[in-house]
Amino acid sequence: MIWDKFIFFALSSLLLWAVGALLAWKDRHRPAIVLTCAGLAIFFGYILLLWHVLQRPPMRTMGETRLWYSFFLPLSGVIVYLRWRYKWILTFSATLAAVFIMINILKPEIHSKSLMPALQSPWFAPHVIVYMLAYAMMGAAFVLTLYLLLRKGGKKEDWAREMAITDDLVAVSYAFLTLGMLMGALWAKEAWGHYWSWDPKETWAAITWFSYLTFIHFRKTEPQKHKAALCFIILTFGLLQMCWWGVNYLPSAQGSSIHTYSMQ
Numbered sequence: 499m500i501w502d503k504f505i506f507f508a509l510s511s512l513l514l515w516a517v518g519a520l521l522a523w524k525d526r527h528r529p530a531i532v533l534t535c536a537g538l539a540i541f542f543g544y545i546l547l548l549w550h551v552l553q554r555p556p557m558r559t560m561g562e563t564r565l566w567y568s569f570f571l572p573l574s575g576v577i578v579y580l581r582w583r584y585k586w587i588l589t590f591s592a593t594l595a596a597v598f599i600m601i602n603i604l605k606p607e608i609h610s611k612s613l614m615p616a617l618q619s620p621w622f623a624p625h626v627i628v629y630m631l632a633y634a635m636m637g638a639a640f641v642l643t644l645y646l647l648l649r650k651g652g653k654k655e656d657w658a659r660e661m662a663i664t665d666d667l668v669a670v671s672y673a674f675l676t677l678g679m680l681m682g683a684l685w686a687k688e689a690w691g692h693y694w695s696w697d698p699k700e701t702w703a704a705i706t707w708f709s710y711l712t713f714i715h716f717r718k719t720e721p722q723k724h725k726a727a728l729c730f731i732i733l734t735f736g737l738l739q740m741c742w743w744g745v746n747y748l749p750s751a752q753g754s755s756i757h758t759y760s761m762q
Contacts, residue, residue, distance in 0.1 A: 508568075518534035518588055561601075646661070661727065676707070713734055
């Protein structure tokens with residue numbers, strides 16, 4: 499079973515990400531980037547191998563989506579590092595990816611399900627991939643938010659620059675979130691005959707989408723209210739978690755939501 503090999507791919511990738519993060523703290527930018535990308539290549543190689551063995555995109559179960567999240571976190575981290583040279587971003591992305599990887603190692607049974615007919619759509623794979631990329635970048639914005647809130651002092655120009663980075667992360671991830679939602683609507687139309695049905699998952703997706711849209715408008719109209727904006731991001735990221743996995747535990751989703759992942 500290909501899942502038995504996951505631990506070797508995962509630990510190899512984590513080792514490369516960890517060393518890359520350490521080198522970033524030592525201002526050794528090029529080897530940090532090379533090692534992080536090498537880890538990404540190994541991890542993505544496993545995803546492609548699993549895809550081949552299963553004969554379907556590995557996106558059916560919660561565990562399989564965690565594979566994508568574990569991949570996109572370091573990917574978004576290295577993109578941010580390339581652009582802004584934030585030393586902590588590679589450490590954050592590697593640490594959070596390690597959490598999701600360890601959950602998957604400890605719960606391997608969540609990867610053995612076959613793909614139901616409704617998910618056998620060309621829109622399914624890009625919908626999930628784009629959403630996972632959006633989630634990873636929103637996670638990076640969330641961690642930067644915590645850093646800014648917990649940091650004491652700092653020059654006014656530093657606050658403005660770092661808030662601008664947070665705004666950019668939210669804006670780009672929101673664009674991917676919107677694209678993913680549009681792909682999901684096209685997939686729903688093909689699979690179930692309608693674009694939107696206010697399923698519990700769809701309802702929370704709409705709530706999340708509007709909350710990030712409200713944040714973007716707030717930043718445009720009140721650009722000097724930095725701390726209020728940071729608190730807003732924490733709220734919106736909480737709503738995102740509810741949309742991603744929290745909805746699985748809602749009574750209204752049990753047995754009725756077409757989006758709920760089986761927990762068995």
